[in-house]
Amino acid sequence: MPDVDGRRRDLAAMIAPLQRALVAAEQPVLRAHGLSMWGYVVLDALEGQPVRTQAALAEFVGADKSRIIGVLDELENDGLLERPRDPADRRARLVTITGEGRRRHRAVQAEVQRGEERLLGLLPPADREALLRSLAVLADELPKLD
Amino acid sequence: MPDVDGRRRDLAAMIAPLQRALVAAEQPVLRAHGLSMWGYVVLDALEGQPVRTQAALAEFVGADKSRIIGVLDELENDGLLERPRDPADRRARLVTITGEGRRRHRAVQAEVQRGEERLLGLLPPADREALLRSLAVLADELPKLD
DNA sequence: TATTGTTATACTCTATAACTATA
DNA sequence: TATAGTTATAGAGTATAACAATA
Numbered sequence: 395m396p397d398v399d400g401r402r403r404d405l406a407a408m409i410a411p412l413q414r415a416l417v418a419a420e421q422p423v424l425r426a427h428g429l430s431m432w433g434y435v436v437l438d439a440l441e442g443q444p445v446r447t448q449a450a451l452a453e454f455v456g457a458d459k460s461r462i463i464g465v466l467d468e469l470e471n472d473g474l475l476e477r478p479r480d481p482a483d484r485r486a487r488l489v490t491i492t493g494e495g496r497r498r499h500r501a502v503q504a505e506v507q508r509g510e511e512r513l514l515g516l517l518p519p520a521d522r523e524a525l526l527r528s529l530a531v532l533a534d535e536l537p538k539l540d
Numbered sequence: 541m542p543d544v545d546g547r548r549r550d551l552a553a554m555i556a557p558l559q560r561a562l563v564a565a566e567q568p569v570l571r572a573h574g575l576s577m578w579g580y581v582v583l584d585a586l587e588g589q590p591v592r593t594q595a596a597l598a599e600f601v602g603a604d605k606s607r608i609i610g611v612l613d614e615l616e617n618d619g620l621l622e623r624p625r626d627p628a629d630r631r632a633r634l635v636t637i638t639g640e641g642r643r644r645h646r647a648v649q650a651e652v653q654r655g656e657e658r659l660l661g662l663l664p665p666a667d668r669e670a671l672l673r674s675l676a677v678l679a680d681e682l683p684k685l686d
Numbered sequence: 687t688a689t690t691g692t693t694a695t696a697c698t699c700t701a702t703a704a705c706t707a708t709a
Numbered sequence: 710t711a712t713a714g715t716t717a718t719a720g721a722g723t724a725t726a727a728c729a730a731t732a
Contacts, residue, residue: 404649405656406562407584408675411602413559415682416552438553449713456557458701463715485708485713503550510551516681517674524670528663529554535662536561594691604724609692631690631731 416510423505427498428472432457432465437474437499440491447486448477474498562656569651573644574618578603578611583620583645586637593632594623620644 417431424434435455440446443454448466452459466489469475474495480486491499514522563577570580581601589600594612598605612635615621620641626632637645660668 402653402672403676404584404652405660405672405675406559406566406652407581408672408679409555409559409562411679411682412675413552413555414602416555420552435553438550447713456560459713460702460715461700480713483709483713487714506550506552507548513678513681514551516677521670521674521677524667525674526548526551526554528667528671529551529558530549531662532659533554533557535659536557595689605690606692606725607723629690629732633691 412513415513419509420506423502423509427502427505429498429502430465430468432462433469433474434499434502436462436465436469437491437495438503440475440489441496441499446489448489451489469495558659561659565655566652569648569655573648573651575644575648576611576614578608579615579620580645580648582608582611582615583637583641584649586621586635587642587645592635593626594635597635615641 420431420434424431429437432455436451439451439455446454448462449459452462455462466475466477470477473492475489475491477487477489480488514525517525566577566580570577575583578601582597585597585601592600594608595605598608601608612621612623616623619638621635621637623633623635626634660671663671
């Protein structure tokens with residue numbers, strides 16, 4: 395459908411409503427589990443890489459370092475992560491997810507992805523796989539663009 | 541890479557940074573052509589369907605009816621669209637894109653998509669097509685979900 | 687009374703810049 | 710002096726509700 399006449403829709407124009415819908419669908423799930431959107435994003439990031447400095451963590455999730463502080467406060471308060479000071483450099487804090495944080499993250503992610511499957515189920519299996527594969531490539535290559 | 545072990549990344553988690561990057565890349569292009577992001581979105585919508593009521597137009601682009609008024613004011617001021625009152629129902633306004641609006645939209649879109657190609661070029665041609673096709677399907681099926 | 691467009695208001699998000707404590 | 714984290718402030722973006730004109 396695209397490119398047969400050399401024209402196609404904007405990538406951004408197709409992604410934007412999709413993003414809105416996905417966020418809206420996540421909202422009740424997050425609320426049910428007592429997580430904010432940024433809280434979930436942070437847990438998701440920590441699930442992979444174990445430790446990091448707050449500034450690096452912020453950049454990794456696409457936020458300002460000052461913006462995630464409230465988020466980290468809440469997550470720490472709920473026992474979902476710990477952030478003791480780094481003995482080697484007492485300015486920095488070693489942010490690590492707790493077992494409870496991991497459980498919470500997995501529970502939420504399971505529900506989130508179950509919701510996403512409603513959409514992905516509309517696609518032929520081969521396209522579904524190509525979509526997920528392609529998005530992973532694009533998301534990972536973004537930092538290298540400039 | 542997804543699904544070999546039954547696990548995959550969140551669709552939303554991959555799309556979010558992509559969306560941010562695309563928007564950031566569009567910004568200088570839009571500025572150079574004297575368009576706001578919403579202005580471009582509105583022109584893009586009008587390029588397809590010719591007329592409509594402002595409320596329907598707003599909903600179509602995913603905005604509140606009160607939010608696009610300033611946008612329409614600017615576009616009208618710049619001669620990119622017209623919105624005479626509907627003689628049949630003088631409450632409504634018939635919003636139509638002008639020739640100049642069409643030209644402006646096409647010029648911007650050409651540059652926007654040229655930028656997007658930098659990303660899409662990272663994908664194998666078959667995946668590129670599957671991605672565009674799949675996103676179009678998902679974006680179109682969203683309203684029918686609930 | 688209901689609807690279209692509009693305006694006004696409040697609220698949330700985000701970015702920036704100052705501050706502290708360590709180095 | 711520079712850096713990590715924090716706090717405070719201002720700005721942009723957004724949603725909500727009230728209003729005028731028309732139906």
